[in-house]
Amino acid sequence: MTEIRFSGFGGQGIIRCALIAGKALSLYGNKFATMTQSFGPEARGSACSSQLIVSDDRVLYPYITIPEILVSMSQEAYDKYESDLKDDGLLIIDQDLVKPKPPRGKIKSYSVPSTRFAEELGNRIIANLVMMGFFTAITKITTSEVMKKGVPGLVPDRFLELNLKAFDKGYEYGLETLKKGK
Amino acid sequence: MNKEDQNTEKNPIEEILRMDRMPHIWCPGCGIGTVVTSFAEALRKEKYDLDKIAIVSGIGCTGRVAGYTKLDSFHTTHGRAIPFATGLKLAKPDTKVVVFSGDGDISGIGGNHLIHAARRNMDLVVICVNNFNYAMTGGQVAATTPKDANASTAPYGNFENAFNLPYITEAAGATYVARWTALHLRRVTKSIQEALNKRGFSFIEVITPCVTLYARRNRLGDGLNLLKYYYDMSEIQHGADTRTLDISYQGKLIVGKFVDKEKPTFLDAMNKHLSSVLGDKYQLYGDNND
Amino acid sequence: MKKSKADPKGVLTGSHFMDGDYALAEGGLAAGCRYFGGYPITPSTETAERFSERIPYVGGVFIQMEDELGSIASLIGAVWGGKKAMTVTSGPGFSLMMENIGLACMMETPLVIANVQRGGPSTGLPTLTGQQDMMQARWGSHGDYEIIALSPDSPQECFDLTIEAFNLSETYRVPVFVMTDECIGHMHEKVVIPPAEEIELVERKWYKGPKNKYLPYKNDTDGIPFMVKVGDGYRFHTTGLTRDERGYPLLNAECQATCVSHLIDKIKDNADKIIHLKETDIDNAEILVMSYGITSRVSIKAVQEAKKTGIKVGTMQLKTVWPFPEKRIKELAGKVKAIVFPEINAGQVVLEAERVVGDKCKVVSVPHYGGWVHNPEDILNAIKEAAK
Ligand SMILES: Cc1ncc(C[n+]2csc(CCOP(=O)(O)OP(=O)(O)O)c2C)c(N)n1
Ligand code: SF4
Ligand SMILES: [Mg+2]
Numbered sequence: 076m077t078e079i080r081f082s083g084f085g086g087q088g089i090i091r092c093a094l095i096a097g098k099a100l101s102l103y104g105n106k107f108a109t110m111t112q113s114f115g116p117e118a119r120g121s122a123c124s125s126q127l128i129v130s131d132d133r134v135l136y137p138y139i140t141i142p143e144i145l146v147s148m149s150q151e152a153y154d155k156y157e158s159d160l161k162d163d164g165l166l167i168i169d170q171d172l173v174k175p176k177p178p179r180g181k182i183k184s185y186s187v188p189s190t191r192f193a194e195e196l197g198n199r200i201i202a203n204l205v206m207m208g209f210f211t212a213i214t215k216i217t218t219s220e221v222m223k224k225g226v227p228g229l230v231p232d233r234f235l236e237l238n239l240k241a242f243d244k245g246y247e248y249g250l251e252t253l254k255k256g257k
Numbered sequence: 258m259n260k261e262d263q264n265t266e267k268n269p270i271e272e273i274l275r276m277d278r279m280p281h282i283w284c285p286g287c288g289i290g291t292v293v294t295s296f297a298e299a300l301r302k303e304k305y306d307l308d309k310i311a312i313v314s315g316i317g318c319t320g321r322v323a324g325y326t327k328l329d330s331f332h333t334t335h336g337r338a339i340p341f342a343t344g345l346k347l348a349k350p351d352t353k354v355v356v357f358s359g360d361g362d363i364s365g366i367g368g369n370h371l372i373h374a375a376r377r378n379m380d381l382v383v384i385c386v387n388n389f390n391y392a393m394t395g396g397q398v399a400a401t402t403p404k405d406a407n408a409s410t411a412p413y414g415n416f417e418n419a420f421n422l423p424y425i426t427e428a429a430g431a432t433y434v435a436r437w438t439a440l441h442l443r444r445v446t447k448s449i450q451e452a453l454n455k456r457g458f459s460f461i462e463v464i465t466p467c468v469t470l471y472a473r474r475n476r477l478g479d480g481l482n483l484l485k486y487y488y489d490m491s492e493i494q495h496g497a498d499t500r501t502l503d504i505s506y507q508g509k510l511i512v513g514k515f516v517d518k519e520k521p522t523f524l525d526a527m528n529k530h531l532s533s534v535l536g537d538k539y540q541l542y543g544d545n546n547d
Numbered sequence: 548m549k550k551s552k553a554d555p556k557g558v559l560t561g562s563h564f565m566d567g568d569y570a571l572a573e574g575g576l577a578a579g580c581r582y583f584g585g586y587p588i589t590p591s592t593e594t595a596e597r598f599s600e601r602i603p604y605v606g607g608v609f610i611q612m613e614d615e616l617g618s619i620a621s622l623i624g625a626v627w628g629g630k631k632a633m634t635v636t637s638g639p640g641f642s643l644m645m646e647n648i649g650l651a652c653m654m655e656t657p658l659v660i661a662n663v664q665r666g667g668p669s670t671g672l673p674t675l676t677g678q679q680d681m682m683q684a685r686w687g688s689h690g691d692y693e694i695i696a697l698s699p700d701s702p703q704e705c706f707d708l709t710i711e712a713f714n715l716s717e718t719y720r721v722p723v724f725v726m727t728d729e730c731i732g733h734m735h736e737k738v739v740i741p742p743a744e745e746i747e748l749v750e751r752k753w754y755k756g757p758k759n760k761y762l763p764y765k766n767d768t769d770g771i772p773f774m775v776k777v778g779d780g781y782r783f784h785t786t787g788l789t790r791d792e793r794g795y796p797l798l799n800a801e802c803q804a805t806c807v808s809h810l811i812d813k814i815k816d817n818a819d820k821i822i823h824l825k826e827t828d829i830d831n832a833e834i835l836v837m838s839y840g841i842t843s844r845v846s847i848k849a850v851q852e853a854k855k856t857g858i859k860v861g862t863m864q865l866k867t868v869w870p871f872p873e874k875r876i877k878e879l880a881g882k883v884k885a886i887v888f889p890e891i892n893a894g895q896v897v898l899e900a901e902r903v904v905g906d907k908c909k910v911v912s913v914p915h916y917g918g919w920v921h922n923p924e925d926i927l928n929a930i931k932e933a934a935k
Pocket of ligand 1: 316317318319320335358359360361362363386388390391392393394399
């Protein structure tokens with residue numbers, strides 16, 4: 076079982092990240108996935124988060140407790156959620172938007188200029204898809220083919236191609252990052 | 258289905274009454290029965306297919322009307338006749354749905370539904386018997402009680418402002434608005450006929466004496482005298498500005514047909530709008546949509 | 548009971564990653580619901596949004612009413628107009644619906660109301676979960692009557708149980724509640740919608756006999772009266788007043804006894820057919836964990852831990868909460884040492900368990916005041932304590 080938190084600020088498509096991953100993994104990746112998002116008072120403020128639990132068996136407890144993976148696309152979200160991350164967890168950040176603290180425990184961290192890449196591709200709105208590509212490569216939670224199957228229907232049809240391009244960009248960057256040993 | 262020819266001796270009203278439920282509960286001299294007679298007369302004159310009309314009442318003396326009419330008839334809860342009728346109409350658009358209820362039911366507890374059904378131009382005929390009080394529960398003050406009139410919960414006289422129902426319903430969007438007194442039998446009948454033939458939200462207020470409670474408390478006379486009193490106090494002003502139609506205690510009653518205009522009904526608007534936005538994929542909703 | 552297959556137009560066959568609220572709407576559409584009258588309220592609004600988005604392609608009506616008093620009244624009207632109808636709400640709206648839920652019971656009107664529960668009382672916790680309306684579902688309208696209430700544990704069950712709710716409502720001519728909660732309503736999971744031909748629906752019990760013989764409340768051999776709709780030429784009457792077979796008001800003690808006992812008996816006498824439970828490891832259990840909705844999932848987590856410590860635990864998920872499975876619980880009460888009953892309220896349905904088992908076994912309430920689901924640890928501790 077893996078507990079994942081995607082975080083950032085409103086408008087970055089953070090909820091969409093968990094929906095894409097949850098859909099891909101549960102419909103095409105042979106996993107159980109439960110996605111929740113915060114609606115309560117904690118959803119106020121500009122830090123936005125969505126949670127995903129991925130498992131080989133049915134998810135019983137619906138909420139994440141100690142996430143193993145934290146994806147942060149804004150400083151505020153990072154500051155808010157970093158301390159929850161498991162001691163040997165995985166931290167994935169947008170390197171231009173988050174200045175991480177010195178490493179804690181055995182946490183491994185990876186970074187990607189997702190927003191910059193998105194701008195280069197023509198629209199910063201697809202930064203979340205760059206991040207999803209990068210996330211998929213780094214976590215190896217499933218193949219890029221499976222993850223990409225989660226995208227149609229969750230982004231506007233006319234931007235599907237662009238979104239998938241953004242995903243590929245992030246994915247390749249992730250593979251390179253791994254090759255370079257970070 | 259008009260069986261007029263077969264039973265010429267029978268009072269035409271019997272055709273739409275549940276004779277097996279007679280006698281009714283209304284007091285002798287109560288004006289509600291007079292309004293029911295006008296309703297029956299309107300159906301007869303229109304040769305209305307009695308299988309294609311439904312009647313919905315709320316709770317009150319007037320609320321009992323549904324129970325006495327031999328139509329598909331629903332005696333619902335206090336204030337909810339209009340939303341009940343809304344669901345009925347939307348589910349079965351080829352049925353004419355008439356709401357027949359009291360002033361308290363329709364404009365007091367159910368006032369919110371009244372204005373919203375008018376706003377939507379829901380295709381309903383609303384016949385509101387205004388007897389200036391909550392009669393069924395013993396003559397309490399209502400949203401329609403004129404200032405200074407006495408009521409059981411306004412024992413020193415009413416100091417609240419009363420609703421001017423034609424004004425409210427017109428402002429909210431009704432496409433047909435009329436007011437009569439119960440003794441304007443032919444006029445009430447004609448208004449109901451017009452409303453039955455109209456697509457849209459029709460509102461007919463009928464000032465009706467409550468002999469037992471309101472009239473007695475306010476010493477307005479009884480029986481036919483009282484019916485006549487309202488009749489005599491009235492003045493027909495078709496097309497009058499509805500803002501001028503406030504009713505004062507023992508004052509003049511302006512009656513007439515005030516509004517009669519065309520506007521798309523809720524369902525017309527829904528079908529037109531969704532067809533234009535969704536094109537052929539839209540499943541047109543209508544009469545044969547059982 | 549006449550059965551038919553679902554109309555493919557309303558069935559979104561396939562696998563979806565969908566939240567519980569959407570799944571309620573999809574369940575309704577698959578069950579043939581073609582009328583939805585609603586009023587927005589967190590955390591149920593997404594169901595209305597989904598229905599309004601889908602119904603133009605299916606054929607039917609969505610109307611956002613002016614309040615919940617209007618929504619439920621319009622539903623009853625729509626059903627007598629011949630449609631299957633549903634609405635969705637949460638605590639405050641559920642409270643507003645109570646009077647006309649009684650009318651639906653009295654008029655024996657089949658319809659479905661989903662309550663995506665949030666914490667109460669009053670405005671309470673609009674965005675956070677609770678299971679605090681369970682007794683209100685059972686008793687909320689005045690007078691004596693019986694209803695049916697189901698409780699899904701997942702978006703998948705939101706879909707499945709909404710169909711079941713429609714089928715039960717048509718079978719017994721009674722309002723049926725789908726009592727879900729914020730957690731499930733807002734949770735996305737895989738929801739599999741089968742092909743239309745695999746969805747079996749119960750048709751309305753239409754009267755087919757001679758027109759002049761129709762009596763709206765004359766019970767058929769199965770104890771349920773036949774129904775007609777407006778416009779079919781029956782010119783029938785129905786009322787919220789105590790009424791006789793003709794649907795005419797008859798206000799006396801005898802008629803009241805006949806009318807009310809019928810409303811109660813048609814559910815009680817068929818409880819065995821209505822009740823839907825999911826049991827695991829019941830046979831040798833010394834502890835029985837009973838729960839419903841989201842809490843039944845969280846409970847399993849605790850049960851798995853308890854088993855590791857050697858305690859023999861069985862579980863019972865009440866997919867049907869009302870009518871309460873008295874018979875089955877009485878049976879089990881003689882066999883287990885204790886029943887542990889977690890729910891997200893101060894202890895509501897557990898009172899029924901206590902009433903039913905008497906002193907045959909211990910009943911342990913594990914309350915939670917809402918805002919979140921139980922910590923499985925709390926349920927585990929209760930199991931351990933009960934096993935001592
Ligand atoms: C929810 C609710 N509140 C109060 C009542 C009691 N009640 C019954 S009839 C009535 C007043 C009816 O007044 P109106 O609609 O003017 O009808 P009338 O009796 O004057 O014809 C009231 C308050 C009720 N039945 N239901
Ligand atoms: S109390 Fe008034 S309104 Fe009611 S029946 Fe008697 S006269 Fe008519
Ligand atoms: Mg009145």
